[in-house]
Amino acid sequence: MKTISTHSTRTVPSVAFVLLLSLLALTSGCVSKSSTQGVENRWRAEPAPVFERGKSTEHDVLSALGPPSQVINAGNRTVFYYLLEAKRSRGVILIIYNQTVERIVYDRAIFFFDAQGHLTDFSTSNEKVPLQ
Amino acid sequence: MKKCPSNKEPAQVVCPKLLALFLVCIFSVTGCSHLTSDVGPPLPSAATIVTGKSTLGDVVTTIGVPSQVSASAGGFVFLYEHNEVVENQIGISFDFPVLRWLKFVYAGSGLRHEAWLMTFDTNDVLQAWGKEDWKKPLGTGAAAQILVTVSSLVDSTAVRRPASQHRWGEMWLNPLPQVLNTGQSPQDGRFGLEQRLAPTFVGQHTLEMIQPLPPRKAKKANK
Numbered sequence: 420m421k422t423i424s425t426h427s428t429r430t431v432p433s434v435a436f437v438l439l440l441s442l443l444a445l446t447s448g449c450v451s452k453s454s455t456q457g458v459e460n461r462w463r464a465e466p467a468p469v470f471e472r473g474k475s476t477e478h479d480v481l482s483a484l485g486p487p488s489q490v491i492n493a494g495n496r497t498v499f500y501y502l503l504e505a506k507r508s509r510g511v512i513l514i515i516y517n518q519t520v521e522r523i524v525y526d527r528a529i530f531f532f533d534a535q536g537h538l539t540d541f542s543t544s545n546e547k548v549p550l551q
Numbered sequence: 552m553k554k555c556p557s558n559k560e561p562a563q564v565v566c567p568k569l570l571a572l573f574l575v576c577i578f579s580v581t582g583c584s585h586l587t588s589d590v591g592p593p594l595p596s597a598a599t600i601v602t603g604k605s606t607l608g609d610v611v612t613t614i615g616v617p618s619q620v621s622a623s624a625g626g627f628v629f630l631y632e633h634n635e636v637v638e639n640q641i642g643i644s645f646d647f648p649v650l651r652w653l654k655f656v657y658a659g660s661g662l663r664h665e666a667w668l669m670t671f672d673t674n675d676v677l678q679a680w681g682k683e684d685w686k687k688p689l690g691t692g693a694a695a696q697i698l699v700t701v702s703s704l705v706d707s708t709a710v711r712r713p714a715s716q717h718r719w720g721e722m723w724l725n726p727l728p729q730v731l732n733t734g735q736s737p738q739d740g741r742f743g744l745e746q747r748l749a750p751t752f753v754g755q756h757t758l759e760m761i762q763p764l765p766p767r768k769a770k771k772a773n774k
Contacts, residue, residue: 493622527616542611
């Protein structure tokens with residue numbers, strides 16, 4: 420019995436030590452970066468603001484979503500363009516081999532208004548950034 | 552592996568010089584990197600839009616919000632873009648006193664570019680649309696770097712720069728030649744648009760007198 424207990428106390432810490440060292444060695448070169456730029460994407464809020472073509476106005480959109488990234492004047496039409504840009508980067512640096520993957524996601528919403536300021540068309544992008 | 556011309560048994564004819572070279576390569580190759588950058592959503596492979604029938608509302612509903620929008624003489628212009636940059640680096644280092652902390656890297660980069668351009672008339676009906684989808688080498692680069700450094704050696708800032716919409720309004724604080732040229736600016740959303748890869752010293756930008764910067768300065772300016 421004594422022999423068995425001595426054996427187990429010697430092996431268990433050494434295995435854990437090796438595992439810990441391996442984990443440290445593997446994770447020492449992991450890189451993760453993220454940044455966002457643009458407006459707050461309130462169109463992804465829960466519950467999402469509701470707009471109706473022909474009924475909602477510029478005032479409704481501005482009060483729900485805030486100032487847009489860009490306002491385009493197209494003759495007697497107006498366009499509100501909302502944009503949130505999220506850049507995410509993940510990397511593994513293992514000296515011998517390194518890999519980084521960068522993804523730039525654009526969460527967008529666009530609203531078209533007629534000369535009277537009524538919403539004629541709108542859409543949000545298929546790419547989404549979670550609202551924080 | 553190539554074999555040296557010899558009359559010996561097949562198991563014995565592996566050329567020692569080639570084997571030595573192969574082993575040196577294996578042990579000296581270090582700091583190989585694979586860097587990818589995906590900008591924007593990929594565009595659908597098949598478009599469900601019809602010229603003369605589809606409306607602006609149909610397009611934004613089925614395809615999504617365009618990368619850029621501009622007013623045009625007859626209505627609107629939409630630009631959809633997707634870019635993917637892939638850079639592969641191969642690096643070697645030598646086991647000498649100082650050189651062992653450095654790696655000598657060669658990089659090659661490729662770009663996949665997709666773009667759709669659509670024009671709409673005053674009734675919001677699709678007038679015309681065109682698309683392009685191509686792959687091409689973006690450039691090559693070489694450097695001596697500290698062993699743990701991982702950075703791009705090919706300038707891809709034109710593709711990865713922030714969207715122009717972030718600078719709407721702030722553009723009025725640009726240098727005077729650029730502000731005076733806003734009547735022709737494709738960044739504003741009122742006077743046409745341009746793809747990300749368009750150079751800034753030709754066409755409508757000519758009067759802005761923007762000189763092309765060397766890659767390192769351009770990288771700093773775009774940050």
